[in-house]
Amino acid sequence: xxxxxxxxxxxxxxxxxxxxxxxxxxxxxxxxxxxxxxxxxxxxxxxxxxxxxxxxxxxxxxxxxxxxxxxxxxxxxx
Amino acid sequence: xxxxxxxxxxxxxxxxxxxxxxxxxxxxxxxxxxxxxxxxxxxxxxxxxxxxxxxxxxxxxxxxxxxxxxxxxxxxxx
Numbered sequence: 001x002x003x004x005x006x007x008x009x010x011x012x013x014x015x016x017x018x019x020x021x022x023x024x025x026x027x028x029x030x031x032x033x034x035x036x037x038x039x040x041x042x043x044x045x046x047x048x049x050x051x052x053x054x055x056x057x058x059x060x061x062x063x064x065x066x067x068x069x070x071x072x073x074x075x076x077x078x
Numbered sequence: 079x080x081x082x083x084x085x086x087x088x089x090x091x092x093x094x095x096x097x098x099x100x101x102x103x104x105x106x107x108x109x110x111x112x113x114x115x116x117x118x119x120x121x122x123x124x125x126x127x128x129x130x131x132x133x134x135x136x137x138x139x140x141x142x143x144x145x146x147x148x149x150x151x152x153x154x155x156x
Binding site for chain 1: 079083085086087097100103104107109110111112113114115116117118119120121122123124125126127128129133137140141142
């Protein structure tokens with residue numbers, strides 16, 4: 001089995017209200033020095049050896065992320 | 079400015095309904111070979127040089143994750 005990480009974030013040009021809310025909360029709670037926050041989804045998958053990189057990209061782009069408004073990165077960890 | 083990534087996941091012993099839902103959806107859509115899926119939150123922060131590692135851990139454990147049910151990893155990327 002292999003462990004694969006897929007990180008999904010809103011595209012840069014897309015409004016990220018969750019990230020902005022977290023950034024504002026930091027300011028209210030006296031946390032300085034954080035200029036920007038982007039929030040997305042983090043997936044960890046256990047896949048067997050039959051699942052190739054092309055299929056992982058397909059899984060990420062159809063099931064885990066919305067390609068219209070989101071970008072993603074697929075990383076094999078082990 | 080430095081870029082910091084914080085990945086938050088439910089603790090292993092905590093039920094992960096979102097991850098299970100994604101895993102079941104894969105089976106229904108004919109995607110084989112994916113044994114398990116865990117879903118969490120992915121944060122990317124832009125921080126200035128005054129924010130040290132200890133403060134990042136504090137930010138992660140108080141604002142970005144719930145330490146009772148979630149675990150997190152902080153990584154400085156640039």
